[in-house]
Amino acid sequence: MLNTKRDRIVNSSMTVLSIIVALAIIFPIVWLICSSFKQPNELFRYPLHMFSANPTLDHYRSVMAGGFMGYIGNSFFLAIVGTLITLVISSMCGYALAVYRNEIKYTNKVFAVFLLGTLIPGETLTVPQVSVISALGLYNNIWGVILPVVTTTTGIFLFRQMYMQLPLSFVEAARIDGCPEFKTFTHIMAPLASSTFVTLTIFSFMWRWNDYILPLLVLSDQKNYTIQIAIKNFIGMNGTDWSSILSASVISMIPVTIIFVILQRYIIGGISAGGVKG
């Protein structure tokens, strides 16, 4: 009896500790959000308070008036189109690398070439990448920041893993019934990988929405900026425009957070399964 009472105390103190840790980790974001609703004189005067005495949407209004809708639109275009292309090409590639592994001897060699993509950090190739993008006439073009990044080894890896687990007899049965190879994929095998499609959708949307280096280097015209580049431009040579940057940062968090909250059980399964990033 004494033991159970002691257990209860330990259990509740560990629960309290875990919640304190979680709240501490989320706190900087809460602080940023609360700050974005403060009047300028509350932002830059001690003592600081958590909540504004007189909350305002002015920072949001002024950011939106500064062409922010266009940047959000560009970011959505990059994230949605980029994700669609990634889903199509990685599912096809991962599928082929898994399904033809017995018939075609060099499938693993092809896969090994893609694995180079995880071994060599993309950042070390950015300089020649920008030259290639310019040579293709994609400089200052949204496609110049989409096409270079849509092939992700992570995506190919996830689909390959998925299809390695399925029995090859599915494909063989379809062949006996005279189903063409491509139709076997689109009508039978692709629907079986729906959870992988969801996982990669979340990851890819997040990567593309948060892409920074290529858009910074490739999109020179202000009307082509993505939201990240617009935020970066609030950090000026002569100091940071804090009142704009706070609200702009909060706006930039909204889409990925919504997608995460709706689909989080897939994302958590996806990382444990793949253990990969980027």
Add this chain to the structure above:
Amino acid sequence: MAASSMKMHKITHTAAFWGFVAPSVVLFTIFFLIPLVLSIAFSFTNFDGWKTMDFVGLANFAELFRDKNFYGALGRTFVYTLFSLPFKVIIPLLIAALLCSDRVRFKSFSRTLVYIPVLLSSLVVGITINWMFSAEYGLVNFLITSAGGKALDWALNPYLATFVISFASNWASTGFYMIIFIGGIKSISNDIYEAASIDGCTSKQTFLKITIPMLAPTTFLAVLLATVNLLKEYALVQGITQGGPGIKTVFIIQYIFDKGFNSMQYGYASAISFIVMIIFALIAYVQFRFSNNGGEN
């Protein structure tokens, strides 16, 4: 008949295979393999990103080995990585252990909160943390002065600035590594824990003698990913110090970009990239060998 039909199938399947992989292969070749070759080729030229491109032999590499700023950036990157690495791995491990314990309630709620910073872009991560540490009117300095201390110059002192960058980096990645460790902890068989509990192990003993050793492969993965991610830290720094004060927080990737895109020394930047690529690969290789030997013992 049968043999020729087999052969037909083989050809159809080979064609289908290449059809399926073609889009990925083409894009990967254009935007990864060609830049890889170009990077090596550029490093032997004085390419300025525009018109000039003469073969200069090993001149870039000779310059590189005399370049104090290169050694400075590389050294800072190593110090930063070594300083941040233990926190980047140990804190998520402890949180994962806590958020896997049978004694703890509301686990999925807490896991969600810990994971949310992972969703933010590195730039916004930098901004969020920098806002708390800003020298004037930042929350941290407000708390320090309220407690009677002296406000710290987080942006002007190189050590403090590096600390803020490291803090931001660890904060944002905690959720990611936590999930990796949760996956590892869940894959440890429950029988082992039951046996330990029958033998009267305390929670501390169970954690140190069972969880930690059984997690070795997961920990290795986390260390490897964390090392590479720290070595290539860039966007985060743009949200905090942009490399300042002076060049005291310019890490190696930023040095490459500064040389390439600000000074228009594409050839020289490619030479640095090439050397950095080799250094990164060597570090990954050494860690890999080290962990393999550990596993054999």
